[in-house]
Amino acid sequence: MTYAKDVVALARKDLLLEFRARETLPAMLLFVLATLVAFRFALPADASERASVGLLWVAILFTALLGITRAFIPEREQRVLDGLVLAPVDRSAIWLGKVVATLAFLGAAELVALPAFGLFFESVTWSTVAAVALADVGICAVGAILAAMAAAGRARELLFPVLFLPLSLPILVGGVGAAVSADPGRYLAFLALYDGVFAILAWASFEYVVTE
Amino acid sequence: MIRARGLERRYGAKRVLRGVDLEVPRGGFTLVTGRNGSGKTTLLRLVAGLAAPTGGELDVGVERGQLGFLAHEPLVYRELTAIENLRLYARLYRVPEPRERIGMLLERFALWDVRNQRAGLYSRGMMQRLALCRALLHEPELLLLDEPYSGLDSEGAELLDRELAERVGRTTFLVATHDPDRLAPLASGALAL
Amino acid sequence: MAVAAAVVLVAGVALALLWAPEDADQGPSQRIFYLHVPIALTAYACFGWGAWKALRLLWTGDQRYDLESYTAVHMGTIFGTLTLVTGSIWARTSWGVWWSWGERQLVLFLILFLFYAAYFMLRFSLPEGPGRARISAVYALFGVVLIPISFLAIRLGEPDPPGRIHAGRAADVGRHVLHVLRLPRRHAPARRHDVFERACRKAPRSAPPRPEGVT
Numbered sequence: 292m293t294y295a296k297d298v299v300a301l302a303r304k305d306l307l308l309e310f311r312a313r314e315t316l317p318a319m320l321l322f323v324l325a326t327l328v329a330f331r332f333a334l335p336a337d338a339s340e341r342a343s344v345g346l347l348w349v350a351i352l353f354t355a356l357l358g359i360t361r362a363f364i365p366e367r368e369q370r371v372l373d374g375l376v377l378a379p380v381d382r383s384a385i386w387l388g389k390v391v392a393t394l395a396f397l398g399a400a401e402l403v404a405l406p407a408f409g410l411f412f413e414s415v416t417w418s419t420v421a422a423v424a425l426a427d428v429g430i431c432a433v434g435a436i437l438a439a440m441a442a443a444g445r446a447r448e449l450l451f452p453v454l455f456l457p458l459s460l461p462i463l464v465g466g467v468g469a470a471v472s473a474d475p476g477r478y479l480a481f482l483a484l485y486d487g488v489f490a491i492l493a494w495a496s497f498e499y500v501v502t503e
Numbered sequence: 504m505i506r507a508r509g510l511e512r513r514y515g516a517k518r519v520l521r522g523v524d525l526e527v528p529r530g531g532f533t534l535v536t537g538r539n540g541s542g543k544t545t546l547l548r549l550v551a552g553l554a555a556p557t558g559g560e561l562d563v564g565v566e567r568g569q570l571g572f573l574a575h576e577p578l579v580y581r582e583l584t585a586i587e588n589l590r591l592y593a594r595l596y597r598v599p600e601p602r603e604r605i606g607m608l609l610e611r612f613a614l615w616d617v618r619n620q621r622a623g624l625y626s627r628g629m630m631q632r633l634a635l636c637r638a639l640l641h642e643p644e645l646l647l648l649d650e651p652y653s654g655l656d657s658e659g660a661e662l663l664d665r666e667l668a669e670r671v672g673r674t675t676f677l678v679a680t681h682d683p684d685r686l687a688p689l690a691s692g693a694l695a696l
Numbered sequence: 697m698a699v700a701a702a703v704v705l706v707a708g709v710a711l712a713l714l715w716a717p718e719d720a721d722q723g724p725s726q727r728i729f730y731l732h733v734p735i736a737l738t739a740y741a742c743f744g745w746g747a748w749k750a751l752r753l754l755w756t757g758d759q760r761y762d763l764e765s766y767t768a769v770h771m772g773t774i775f776g777t778l779t780l781v782t783g784s785i786w787a788r789t790s791w792g793v794w795w796s797w798g799e800r801q802l803v804l805f806l807i808l809f810l811f812y813a814a815y816f817m818l819r820f821s822l823p824e825g826p827g828r829a830r831i832s833a834v835y836a837l838f839g840v841v842l843i844p845i846s847f848l849a850i851r852l853g854e855p856d857p858p859g860r861i862h863a864g865r866a867a868d869v870g871r872h873v874l875h876v877l878r879l880p881r882r883h884a885p886a887r888r889h890d891v892f893e894r895a896c897r898k899a900p901r902s903a904p905p906r907p908e909g910v911t
Contacts, residue, residue, distance in 0.1 A: 293597070300594040304580070304587075311582045311621070365580060373553055374578035374637070378595035379568035433838075440831050444821030454818060454835075457811035458842060461849035468852055481852055485845060492841055496834040499754050503555035503826040515824040555757075555826040 297380050301388025306395060308365055316396055319358045323404040326350040331411055343412040344419070344470045348463055351397075351404060351423065352430070352456075358396050359434035360451045362389055363442040372442075376501050386497035389435040397427050418479070422469035425482035426462045432490040433458050439500050461485055504529045504564045504645060504675050505550055511558030512545050519545045523559070525694055532676040536683050537696030543679035544575055546696070547647045550677060563645075568596060571643030573651055577634035581623030585614055585633050588622060589640060596641035608636040612662055627654040635663065646670070648678040652685065660685075708734075728789065732782040735775050736801055740843065742772030743808070747840035750833035762829035765836055766819070773812045779805045800850050807846045811839055 309315055330346040366372035375385050401423055409415045434455055441451040462485060469478035507525040511518065520542040527533045535543050548554045550563055551572045563570075572578075579588045586605065593601035609615045612632040617625070622633060631654040638646065652660055664685075667676075671689050680686060683693070709731065746768030753761035783802045784794050797803060815835055822828040 297595065300591060304583070304591050307587065308580060308582050365582070369576045369578070369581075370574070371576075371578050371580060373572075373574060373576075374592070375595070376553065377551060377567060377570065377572055377578075378592065379566065379597070380595045436834075440818060440835065441821075443827065443831060444818065444823075446821050450814075450817060450821055453814045457807055457814060458838065460807055461842075461845050464849040464853040478852060481848060484848075488841060488845065489838075492838065496754075496837060499830045499834050503553070503830065513825070557759075557825065 294381060294384055297384040298387045298391065301375075301385060302391040302395075305365075305388065305392035309392075309396065315358055315361050316399060319354050319396060319400040320403050322357055323350055323354040323400050324407055326353060327404065327407055327411055341467075341471050345463075345467050347404070347408050347412070347419075347470075348426075348466045350408075351401065351426070351466075352459055352463065354400050354404070355397055355427075355430045355434060356452050356455060358400070359393055359431070359438050359455070360441075360448055362393055362435060362438040367442045367447070372501060382498040382501055383494045385501065386435050386439070386493060389438075390431045393431040393435060394427055397431060401427070416470065418475035419466075419470040421479055422466045422475070422482060425479060425486060426466045429462050429482065429486045429489060430459065432486065432493050436493040436497055436500060439497065443500070458489075504531070505677065506562045506564075507550075507560065509559035510546070510549065510556050510561055512542070512549060512554065513557045520549075520556075520696075523694075523696070527675060527677055527692065529564075529675055530672050531692055532671060532686075532690050533678070533692040533694060534683050534686055534690045535677065535679040535694045535696065536681075541696040543696060544649055547572070547574075547649050547677065547679055551647055565643075565645045568641065569644040571638040571641065571646045573634055573638040573646070573648045575649050577622075577630045577637075579622045579630070579633055579637060582621055584621055585609060585618045585625075585636070588633070589636060592637055592640055598641050604640065605636075608639060611666070612636055613658070628656050628659050631655055632659055632662070635666070639666065643674070645675045645677070648676065648680075650679060650681065652680070652682065728782050728785045732779065732786050735782055736779045736805070739772050739775035739779055739805070739808075742768050742775055743812070743836075743840055743843065746772060746836050750836040753829055753833045757826075759826065759829060762832065765833060769812060769815055769836055769839075773809070773816075776805050776809050776812065780809060798854070800847070800854075803850050804843070804846055808839070808843065811842055815839070 327347070327350055330343070330350065334342060334346070363372070366375065372385075376382065405415050405420065405423065437454045437458070438451055441447040441454060444450065462482065465478045465482040465485065469475040469482070472478060505525060505527040507523055510520055510523040510525070512520040519540075523542075523546065525533070525546075535546060537543050545554065549556055549561060551570060552563070552567065553572075579585075580591075583591075586609075589605045589608070590601060592598075593605060598604055606615070609618050612635060614629060614632055614636065617629065622630065625633065631651075635651070638648070651663060655663060667686075667689060670676075676689075678686060678690075683690075746765045749761045749765035749768060752758070753765060780802065783799065783805070787796045787799060787802070788794050795802070815832065818835060819828060819832050822831060
């Protein structure tokens with residue numbers, strides 16, 4: 292129970308920080324819209340339905356990249372992360388708090404992106420929404436721990452996308468597959484598997500990323 | 504409470520600490536002195552558990568919840584107010600009756616009037632006092648202080664003197680300082696790096 | 697020990713390239729396949745070994761495991777790159793193209809290459825010390841989990857071609873094993889393929905006459 296309270300306190304802190312700074316979320320919203328418009332121009336006029344769904348996923352991934360790159364910036368500046376690590380808190384709660392907060396930001400961006408996609412391209416099916424929801428969990432779970440790794444070194448804003456993209460490729464397969472396939476169940480199950488496996492791994496190993 | 508033998512910490516090829524022996528008994532007050540770059544901060548970080556030694560032995564007899572660390576950096580979120588920062592730490596350190604405790608500390612360090620201001624707007628001295636509030640919030644048994652007087656004006660320094668004097672004997676101290684004379688009366692041990 | 701390893705290695709390569717019988721369909725350049733498979737398997741083994749050493753580091757805190765894990769990942773990346781190169785050459789000799797998105801192993805190794813290349817970038821950006829060791833170790837663990845997950849994803853991501861008789865890993869391995877086992881049958885002439893082999897090799901490629909990714 293105290294674990295849950297810790298996670299809530301940490302997630303609230305991140306949401307509060309964003310509410311004050313108002314930097315990341317507006318950028319994500321604008322970015323995802325602009326990316327979708329750019330894709331519209333980038334595709335030839337007779338592009339297939341499959342191609343445009345793929346681009347929705349790319350837009351979501353890149354928007355997530357934008358948002359998560361900044362995930363540990365408040366802690367990184369002035370080493371505030373030390374303050375959290377010193378506390379008698381399970382370090383995985385720090386990770387989980389970040390995941391919850393990032394999910395909120397990504398979800399907010401998608402609330403804009405999905406209707407926009409429906410408007411610019413074609414309507415969004417339930418399987419796409421389900422896939423996006425499942426994929427979000429994986430993206431945030433993996434993204435949070437990778438962001439902490441990148442934040443520990445130099446050139447962190449350059450490094451995070453490089454770390455994140457290979458691990459996000461299976462999510463891309465699952466997401467696009469669920470959206471275009473006649474049988475989305477397999478792909479959704481795969482996304483759930485991805486989420487489960489990597490979330491457990493990230494949860495268990497976050498401690499080792501922020502301590503020596 | 505703290506015992507170190509042959510403690511060593513390397514950063515790549517550079518050895519910041521070599522062969523440090525340290526013993527701080529419960530209730531002791533040990534000063535750590537040395538030039539800039541002699542490894543005072545590194546030693547404190549090792550004792551705090553924020554860094555791992557690359558050689559030697561270190562044994563610190565308290566848990567994380569009983570350890571207070573005043574670092575070189577204030578370790579507070581600049582976009583949050585003093586109250587919000589302390590509330591978060593009170594939650595993480597499981598401080599009982601957090602409201603009262605926070606209020607009392609802010610008053611003792613003369614920050615009550617600015618408690619709802621974002622920490623990023625604080626002056627250097629105010630920030631240092633806020634950091635002290637954070638370090639003392641959970642009444643730790645072991646206090647690690649890295650240059651506690653830096654940035655404090657005379658008023659702030661007096662507040663700190665008072666807090667330290669109150670805790671000597673009940674709390675164990677390891678203090679890194681440039682200015683050992685000020686704390687010499689309280690000190691029971693010293694380590695020169 | 698090193699000398700013995702070098703001798704065996706050279707002998708193996710020589711055997712593969714010179715002594716093995718010519719493939720009936722593809723001719724001498726197909727022999728690259730005898731290198732491709734073991735190299736791929738070695739890469740997997742290296743990554744697995746690196747992950748094991750990473751786990752040992754996290755478990756015991758003994759810093760020597762950091763070097764062992766790093767070395768294993770390094771070797772694995774070299775072998776992985778070689779897998780991509782030999783696989784590409786094989787694709788060229790088999791189908792006339794330098795790349796094929798239909799070849800699961802190639803795609804998997806491409807993803808792994810991207811992942812493990814990032815390992816080195818990560819390591820390079822961190823200051824040397826116990827912190828870097830831990831972070832590298834966690835990343836290596838992510839890598840070894842990525843291998844089966846990516847493989848599943850690649851399988852899922854393929855459209856099912858109509859003529860495929862045996863879908864799946866078993867058929868791939870079976871094909872590989874058959875190729876290797878043909879080694880002793882030096883006088884197996886072109887005509888005398890057994891039906892299973894012909895089915896495996898012909899069927900997946902007969903429906904789309906060329907692999908995907910090629911227009």
